[in-house]
Amino acid sequence: MARDKAKRRSLHSNVIVIGLGRFGTSLARELMATGHEVLGVDTDERLVQQLSHELTHTVKADTTDEATLKELGIQEFDAAVVAIGADLEASILTTSLLLQAGVPNVWAKANSKSHGKILEQLGCHHVIFPENEMGKRVAHMVSGQTLDYVPIDNDFVMAKSEVPQSFDGKNLAELKIRSTYGVTVVAVTKGDGKYTPAFPETVLKAGNQIVVAGQVDPLNEFCSLA
Numbered sequence: 001m002a003r004d005k006a007k008r009r010s011l012h013s014n015v016i017v018i019g020l021g022r023f024g025t026s027l028a029r030e031l032m033a034t035g036h037e038v039l040g041v042d043t044d045e046r047l048v049q050q051l052s053h054e055l056t057h058t059v060k061a062d063t064t065d066e067a068t069l070k071e072l073g074i075q076e077f078d079a080a081v082v083a084i085g086a087d088l089e090a091s092i093l094t095t096s097l098l099l100q101a102g103v104p105n106v107w108a109k110a111n112s113k114s115h116g117k118i119l120e121q122l123g124c125h126h127v128i129f130p131e132n133e134m135g136k137r138v139a140h141m142v143s144g145q146t147l148d149y150v151p152i153d154n155d156f157v158m159a160k161s162e163v164p165q166s167f168d169g170k171n172l173a174e175l176k177i178r179s180t181y182g183v184t185v186v187a188v189t190k191g192d193g194k195y196t197p198a199f200p201e202t203v204l205k206a207g208n209q210i211v212v213a214g215q216v217d218p219l220n221e222f223c224s225l226a
């Protein structure tokens with residue numbers, strides 16, 4: 001869970017990704033694609049070699065060793081991601097050393113509730129449950145309630161939905177969506193399928209996609225209108 005006190009990173013930052021399994025690899029690649037500098041670390045030589053041409057740097061190292069982490073210059077990084085799941089001890093030790101070194105944004109992946117609890121107790125700035133979160137997201141899509149579903153907080157979500165037939169040809173001001181349904185339409189698509197920000201004068205067309213934000217219950221209710 002994100003902690004507000006942890007500072008947000010700038011657009012182009014230095015990130016160390018520890019653990020190059022499926023999650024760490026995909027995350028490291030995406031960070032590279034969005035213009036960040038990424039150091040990928042793993043104890044597995046094969047994974048380190050495999051990603052050596054895709055990331056800024058890759059190193060074979062055991063991050064449970066304090067001296068090794070110092071050698072990697074961890075205090076210079078804007079953010080660190082601990083993408084070790086199965087080896088609880090390695091995940092906890094690594095996270096603890098990163099926090100001790102003062103890395104300003106430490107993200108750690110948890111494979112279970114208890115794993116997540118320990119990471120939070122250590123003071124980890126962001127604990128993520130990728131499988132759990134993705135499972136919840138897909139459930140809302142499979143159930144047909146929404147086209148996509150992104151939890152922002154425990155009780156606040158953003159969802160992609162369709163404009164209900166009864167809204168066709170009306171603008172957001174006259175529909176009074178916020179006061180009637182307790183949700184906010186954030187963006188809309190026109191005939192071209194591209195999203196643009198929503199304004200009070202934006203006219204909705206039945207069947208077009210919209211992005212809506214709000215608390216879970218009112219948002220689910222709103223999306224079921226479509």
Ligand code: ATP
Nearest residue numbers: 019020021022023042043062063084085086087090
């Ligand atoms: P995924 O689901 O992302 O494939 P996982 O949850 O199964 O990963 P692990 O297999 O525990 O997670 O760890 C991911 C990677 O972390 C592995 O490639 C492993 O070699 C690496 N790793 C484990 N311990 C350490 C460590 N002490 N230092 C560096 N890398 C480590």
